[in-house]
Every structure is written in C-alpha cells, then in structure tokens.
Amino acid sequence: MADPLGDWHGNYFNYFTEVEEHFQKARGTALFLMSPLDWALVESWKNGGIPLAAVLRGIDTAFEKWRSKKTKTQAVNSIAYCSQAVATAAEEMEKGGVSDMIDGAARSVKESNAPFPLADLKTYFGKNIADLEKEGYPEIVAGLQKIAAEADHWYGNLEELEQRLSALEEKMLAQARAKQDEESLFTARRELDLQLKPYRGKMTAGQLSMLERQFLERKLLESAGLPRLSLFYLR
Numbered sequence: 001m002a003d004p005l006g007d008w009h010g011n012y013f014n015y016f017t018e019v020e021e022h023f024q025k026a027r028g029t030a031l032f033l034m035s036p037l038d039w040a041l042v043e044s045w046k047n048g049g050i051p052l053a054a055v056l057r058g059i060d061t062a063f064e065k066w067r068s069k070k071t072k073t074q075a076v077n078s079i080a081y082c083s084q085a086v087a088t089a090a091e092e093m094e095k096g097g098v099s100d101m102i103d104g105a106a107r108s109v110k111e112s113n114a115p116f117p118l119a120d121l122k123t124y125f126g127k128n129i130a131d132l133e134k135e136g137y138p139e140i141v142a143g144l145q146k147i148a149a150e151a152d153h154w155y156g157n158l159e160e161l162e163q164r165l166s167a168l169e170e171k172m173l174a175q176a177r178a179k180q181d182e183e184s185l186f187t188a189r190r191e192l193d194l195q196l197k198p199y200r201g202k203m204t205a206g207q208l209s210m211l212e213r214q215f216l217e218r219k220l221l222e223s224a225g226l227p228r229l230s231l232f233y234l235r
Contacts, residue, residue: 014115015046015232022056023079026063037195038079040215046232048210050090057093058086080199083207116234118155124234125151128227132172135225140172144229162231169229173217176224188219 062082125148132141154161192215
C-alpha cells in the first residue's frame, strides 16, 4: 500500500479533486460525475477532519470488497457507498497515530510550497468579488477585497488565509440563510431525502447530521448564486 501520508503538503488544498479523481479511477471510468450528495459527503469528511489518505484508502477498500462479491446487483453509483470504509480507515489511522502526523503536516503547509500560483489566487479573489457584488453582499465584498489587497502576504501564509476565508464564508452563509424562502428550503430537503435514502442505514447519526448540513449549504449557495470562498475550491 502507498505511503498513507502521500504528497500531503502538495494535495492539502486539492482535497476535493484528489477524492474525485481517485473515486473515478477506482470505479474504472472517467465519465462518472459526482452528484450534489457526493460533493456534500466529501465536504463533510474534509470539515470533519478526515485525512485525505483515509478517504483514499477507504475508497480502495470499498471497491475491493465490491469486486470480491460473486453477485453484483448494481454498479457503485455514489461515493456514499464508501462511507463506512472511509470511517473505518480514519479510525484505524487515528489509532495508529497516522492522523496526528497528517494533521501536523497540514498545519505546516504554510511552510511548504503553495500548490497553486499566486496569479491563480488573485484570479480566484477577483471572480468571487465580482460574483458577490452581482448578488448584493456588500459586507462580504468589503471583507474579501481587504484580503485580496494583501494577496502577496497571504500567499506566504495559506493556513491563516484559509481560516479567514472560512470565517468570511460562514458570515456569508448566515446572510444567505436569512434571505432563503421556505419553498427553496423545502425543495432542497426533499432532494436531500431522495438522494440520501439508500444510504441512511450505512451512516451514523453524526455522519448523517454533518452530511445534511453540508448538502443544504451547497444547495443554498447554488440557489443564491454565491461562490465558495475557501481555498479548497480554488481548482
């Protein structure tokens, strides 16, 4: 098995891309598109502190188990199929002390080379500011403009930059929730229930709660036309 740490410094802000590409490779097709539920699940893992290495290991384990079955009733059409294996991999890595090593590597990412050019960061800021101005979030625009004006400085301290962007995104989400109407929330919850139904029995209450939150947040931002501010979405 590959080194569980992998290229953690280089992949720290490529969490979503790494998981998507690994799942596609394990499934055996590059044509597969992850659903909103899949993205919400991956986000719940990231926000829950599940190391990237544990997610990749869990995906491999889940597909190994699926391929070993004599009778395969259906193809694996959602990353949610791997949720139990990912949880198990994370627990095993934590017991073995690997997660502490990964967390340490993540915390020291500001000391390693950034995984994207400074020009890409500035472009990312500019696009997000334009989107926010269009949707009418002046307070968030002002906060992001202040950060963008010091892009050269923050490029050398990505860890603190991510913390600031996450805090600003939380404020943006709170404002978006205040504007959301009941019909939009009902539609999002109905879609969540339909997509999540086959997997409810395979996740813990805590996992389901975090997944539901991430899914509803993604749908809220999508319906409001708002961008994600976190560096994890700089792709």
